[in-house]
Amino acid sequence: MKLMKRRWLKRTGLLLLGGLVVCLLLSPIPVFALVAGGIGVLPANPDPAKPLTQSWFMYELNPGETKQDAVKVINDSDKTVKLHLDALDGSISSDGGFGIIDDPKNNVDIGSWITLSETEVTLSPRQVKVIPFTLTVPLDAYVGDHFGGFGVYQVEEAAEQTVRVAPGATAKVRTRIGVRIYLTVRGEKVWSLKLIRRGFSSVKRQLYLLLGVENKGNIKADLNLRASIYGVFGFYDQAEVELGQVAPQRKFLKSHPWPGEKAPYLGPYLLIGTLTDTAHPDLAQPIRVIIPMFFLPLGPTALFILVLFLLWLLYQFLLWRRALVLASAPVVVHPIKRGETLNKISAEFGLDWKTVARLNNLEAPYDLSGVKQLYLPDARGERRTDLKVESYFHQIGRPFAIFGAWVLGKVLRIEKFKRTRKSEPQRKAAPIKSEPPIVRSPALSRASSYLTAIVEKGDTLSSVAKHFKVSSKEIIRLNGLKFPFKLNPGDEIRIPRKKK
Numbered sequence: 001m002k003l004m005k006r007r008w009l010k011r012t013g014l015l016l017l018g019g020l021v022v023c024l025l026l027s028p029i030p031v032f033a034l035v036a037g038g039i040g041v042l043p044a045n046p047d048p049a050k051p052l053t054q055s056w057f058m059y060e061l062n063p064g065e066t067k068q069d070a071v072k073v074i075n076d077s078d079k080t081v082k083l084h085l086d087a088l089d090g091s092i093s094s095d096g097g098f099g100i101i102d103d104p105k106n107n108v109d110i111g112s113w114i115t116l117s118e119t120e121v122t123l124s125p126r127q128v129k130v131i132p133f134t135l136t137v138p139l140d141a142y143v144g145d146h147f148g149g150f151g152v153y154q155v156e157e158a159a160e161q162t163v164r165v166a167p168g169a170t171a172k173v174r175t176r177i178g179v180r181i182y183l184t185v186r187g188e189k190v191w192s193l194k195l196i197r198r199g200f201s202s203v204k205r206q207l208y209l210l211l212g213v214e215n216k217g218n219i220k221a222d223l224n225l226r227a228s229i230y231g232v233f234g235f236y237d238q239a240e241v242e243l244g245q246v247a248p249q250r251k252f253l254k255s256h257p258w259p260g261e262k263a264p265y266l267g268p269y270l271l272i273g274t275l276t277d278t279a280h281p282d283l284a285q286p287i288r289v290i291i292p293m294f295f296l297p298l299g300p301t302a303l304f305i306l307v308l309f310l311l312w313l314l315y316q317f318l319l320w321r322r323a324l325v326l327a328s329a330p331v332v333v334h335p336i337k338r339g340e341t342l343n344k345i346s347a348e349f350g351l352d353w354k355t356v357a358r359l360n361n362l363e364a365p366y367d368l369s370g371v372k373q374l375y376l377p378d379a380r381g382e383r384r385t386d387l388k389v390e391s392y393f394h395q396i397g398r399p400f401a402i403f404g405a406w407v408l409g410k411v412l413r414i415e416k417f418k419r420t421r422k423s424e425p426q427r428k429a430a431p432i433k434s435e436p437p438i439v440r441s442p443a444l445s446r447a448s449s450y451l452t453a454i455v456e457k458g459d460t461l462s463s464v465a466k467h468f469k470v471s472s473k474e475i476i477r478l479n480g481l482k483f484p485f486k487l488n489p490g491d492e493i494r495i496p497r498k499k500k
Helices: 002-026 298-328 342-349 353-359 392-423 461-468 472-479
Strands: 039-043 057-061 066-075 081-092 098-100 114-116 120-123 128-136 144-154 160-166 169-174 176-185 193-203 206-215 221-231 234-246 250-257 267-277 287-295 330-335 373-377 450-454 492-496
Touching: 039 081, 039 144, 039 176, 057 066, 066 081, 066 120, 081 114, 081 176, 081 234, 098 144, 120 128, 193 250, 193 267, 193 287, 206 221, 206 234, 206 267, 221 287, 234 250, 298 353, 298 392, 342 353, 342 373, 353 373, 450 461, 461 472, 461 492, 472 492
Parallel strands: 057 176
Antiparallel strands: 039 066, 066 128, 081 098, 081 120, 081 144, 114 128, 144 176, 160 169, 193 206, 206 250, 221 234, 221 267, 267 287, 330 373, 450 492
16 A cells, blocks of 8 residues: 555656656746845836846837836835836947946946936835836937847945955945846948957967957847867867947957867867848848967977986087097197188098187187197197186086177167267157177188178078178179079188278
8 A cells, every 4th residue: 555655656656757847848938037135116008928128128220219118116025125227329349249238327328318207215015016107219320220228227325235355445335126128220231340359369278269259330239159169180160159239330259268179289270150140131241250270288398398308418518528528638739821711721631621610719709810720630730738628507508698689689789879869859760770790700711802791590681781891793793602592611712802
């Protein structure tokens, strides 16, 4: 008997639960007016054919037309409240969110077209009051969509709440309840959207889509993006993103999380999608959106840079050890003869010119003028006692010192230029001339008609000509260069000597 009773209760419970689910599924669209502290506001005369009018005021009127309607104010609390009611202009934020302005004095659109029969009302507990209003569309109102709303808040000081906004700081907050107003002024509708910004970013492997749109038309747009992402190996992901609304003559800028896959770890990717307006499918034209992306994770990238730096340190250490070996190696003295250059001497003895330059402390452009002899590595020679090798830390710190001096020089030149402009405000600002390259001493040869210089990495024909203040044509003619006049590091070139 008890077993049968349990089965009956179980079946009855399942039937009741199923009936509740069916009722919820078949119920009409619910009314969703914002209610806070027992205060609510709703349209008083909703259109049964338009379910959204149960929660919003929605009109379509001609310029100069007048509409009579009413707003319903609700006190669902257990105490008497004094309320203030305002008709306000609406606003759509740059990320597509709807709102209404704070002060009716700033109304310039639909908020100023509405006249309320009363703006302050006292409601008893559980009382509902209907307040009539008149909406008059001006004759010169622009065709298209207009936004606004009714705002309701309590007048008593008790309605204000004190909240903590920062350590040691508080602020008084008053809750305002609102209901939206959508008005479409009849006339020729103009749809015009322009994509002004696009991009992608990722935070902790979460993709964010950044889109900026300018609405140049007279009707609002409800943006929807359907896009796919492709990588080097083909298709990666696909998703649909609802971006929100953009008001007429307004700009829209929003960073929206990508609802699909996480951000890739590394590599180039391409987003291809279509931006559509779901509010006006009959007028809207799809906008093609193409966004190139490249993902470079911070952690692995930092590790890669660290590995490169360690390899550079190792390379510098090997160079330093090599310099120590050279400093202790036996050498012979080679007297420099007329017309000899570093390259010629090195080639004659089968040595690397860089090794010879390092052994003799020669610096770019490796000028031999004033040098009477060179030390060349040779097992038959003797060890040098006057050659000093800089410390390893001094060697690795030199590039950073050079870079720091270059940055400091740039900063000082900029500051000097700013001070010059401030001290001479009436003079016409002259164009900023590019800074000349770092001055290097030319390699004077024994010949009297030209100088000899060794090409360094990064040198070009134009930079060398500018450095020595000669024309490129003279260098080409003197060295017999041919197109494309490429200079390789280590090459010796002749520089025409300027006539005094």
